Amino acid sequence: MPVxxxxxxxxxxQACALAGVKLTSxxxxxxxxxxxxxxPLSAYEIADRYKAHFQGSLPVMSVYRILDFLIKEKLVHKLETSGQYISCAHIACDHQHEAPQFxxxxxxxxxxxxxxxxxIVDEIERSVLDTGFTLAHRQLELHGICKHCLNRS
Incomplete structure (x- = not known):
């Protein structure tokens, strides 16, 4: 495992222990x-990579339960537009996390x-509330072309 x-x-x-939850194997x-x-990976891709990397099977339903835990603990994000999962980019930071934009x-x-x-988040939320709509999630997913792909064109 890389350092x-x-x-x-x-x-x-350590953080999970302080919060009173277990980070099981x-x-x-x-x-x-x-x-x-x-x-990002789907639950099925995670199960496949888990099997290949750790030589043990993990049912997809267990992957979903584990992902729910990891999301709740703010270690993982679910991309709503694709149904895939990604680790939090600020997973090891000590600062207060901002609303994610992907x-x-x-x-x-x-x-x-x-x-x-x-x-910015407060303004978006205020604008949404003015319409009578209630937000369920405060993350944005924006699609486009990354710098690396643009340079390859």
Whole structure:
């Protein structure tokens, strides 16, 4: 396991212990699968990579339960437009997390997580509330072409 991922896992184990929740080996391994991925993964892709990497099977229903836990603990995000999952880009940061904004490349599938400043989120929320609509999620998913793909054109 790369040193950076080891460091993240150790920090997360301490944070989970302080929060009174367990980062079990299966939860840790699912998180490692996501941390090692360059692109978002579906639950089925996670199960396949888990099996290949850890030589043990993990039913897809278990993957979904684990992902629910990891999302609740703010370690993983679900991309609503694709139904795929990605580890939080700020997973090891000590600062307050901003509302996530995901820049999704339609060519290569890469995703960049960018935090939105609170005043921007507040303005969007106020505008939405003015219509009588209630937000269920405060993340934005924006599709386009990344810098790497634009340079290859």
């Amino acid at each position: 950076e991922i080891e460091k993240i896992i150790k920090k997360l184990q 299966k939860r840790k391994n699912v998180l490692i699968v996501l941390l090692n991925s360059q692109t 820049l999704i490349c339609d060519r290569c599938g890469s995703v960049m997580e960018v935090g939105m400043k609170k005043p």
